[in-house]
Structures are given as structure tokens and as C-alpha cells.
Amino acid sequence: MRLDKYLSHSGLGTRTETRKLIKQGVVEVNGEVCLDIGRHINQADVRVFGDLIQYEEFLYYMMNKPKGVVSASKDPKQPTVIDLLQGDNPLPVHVVGRLDKDTTGLLLLTNDGALAHKIISPKSKLPKVYEMTLEQPLSHDHIQTLEQGILLDEKITLPCSITHVNGTQYTITLMEGRFHQVKRMMHHVGNEVLTLHRTQIGPLVLDESLAAGNYRSCRKEEVKKLLSK
Ligand code: URA
Secondary structure (H helix, E strand, O other): OEHHHHHHHOOOOOHHHHHHHHHHOOEEEOOEEOOOOOOEOOOOOEEEOOEEOOOOOOOEEEEEEOOOOEOOOOOOOOOEOOHHHHHHOOOOOEEEOOOOOOOEEEEEEEOOHHHHHHHHOHHHOOOEEEEEEEOOOOOHHHHHHHHHOOEEOOEEOOOOEEEEEEOOEEEEEEOOOOOOHHHHHHHHOOOOEEEEEEEEEOOEEOOOOOOOOOEEEOOHHHHHHHHOO
């Protein structure tokens, strides 16, 4: 792989930015300053400002999505979650499993297309956990109806589980991710979702120390668990 691409894939910036670094003479390959942006790199010791670069083919971020931001890569009128990545998106990182503009919580962003596909595939049946505040409490009958499955878009929803937290707060665990699914399920029983916050996608749990709008790289063990699903 070319040196500029190698640095870019390692999270050091866009190709333009990594070329600048190389031209500045701050990049060493196997102990010698390298000014050749096209130098072929294969198992080399690459350092920038003396620091060893750990090559990573894929990037995985978890974000605590804030309200008012859309889960798209680009939007001409509204801020997107990708805008929140600032300079950390040298690669085309995409959102895996969208949240509505007013929904908060766990988002996974990655350039690992195979993993993204696996997670959003209806076949994977990965549980997604949401905390929700409703307009009214759910009756026992409504919980049972929703848990067993209701008709949405001429297709029955997969069995889910709903747990009462307190007052009008509940957690709901879905094994699928259909358009506005939670809100439409609550409408079905005459209720309204006031707040919706995702805390979990399969084995990936939202880091509670991440403030709304913040993100971090997924830890090795988190990625390992996701990849094993
Ligand atoms: N269900 C919804 O209705 N909205 C979301 O953002 C996620 C699940």
C-alpha cells in the first residue's frame, strides 16, 4: 500500500493531509525520513514525529448521538453525525443502523462494510435495546400485544420484550430495525414516544461516560465481540 494511504488508513488525516506530513519530512520508514508519498509499504516500521504508527484497516466508532442531528452521511440542510467526527473521518465511515433525528444514543460508525451488512441484515436478529419515555403507561394487554408482534406494513413484527422501569419509562428490545419501528409500535396501541434512547446493539453497549455528541473508537474486545456475531 502507498505510504500516504497507509497513514490515512491509520487515522492520521485525509490523503491530502498525510501527503503534507510526508513532504514536511516528519515521516520515517524503517528509520529513515521518507519524502516519497508513493513509497510501497508492507510490514514496515513507520513513524510520524517519532511515534510508531499502528496500521488499522478498519475504523469503528461508537457515538452517543445527540438530538437534532440526522444519521446520514451528508445532508445539504441539516447537521449530520458524520459532521460531528470533525477531522477523524479520513475514510468513508458510514452509520450502521440509523436513528431518527430526535432519537439519542448508541450509533456505530465504521468503514467495515461486511460488518455493517451483517448488523443491519434482518437475518442477524441482533437485539437492539432502547430506553423510552411514553405519553401514557402501557397496560399489561398492550405489552403482551406488542411483545407477540403486530402488523406493520403488512408484516408482523418479530417478538420483542418490554420492561417497565418506572412511571412511563420502559426499555424495549427489538430483534429488527424497521423504519420508525418503536414509534409506530407505540402508535399502534394509542401511545406516543416522548423520548427514545438506544443503549445497545447486540454485544455493543453505549459507554455511559460519552456525553451527547461525543464518540470514541471501539475497544479491541468490543470489535471482537461484534465480529463474532
Ligand atoms: N425506532 C424508532 O421509532 N426510531 C428510532 O430512531 C429507532 C427505532
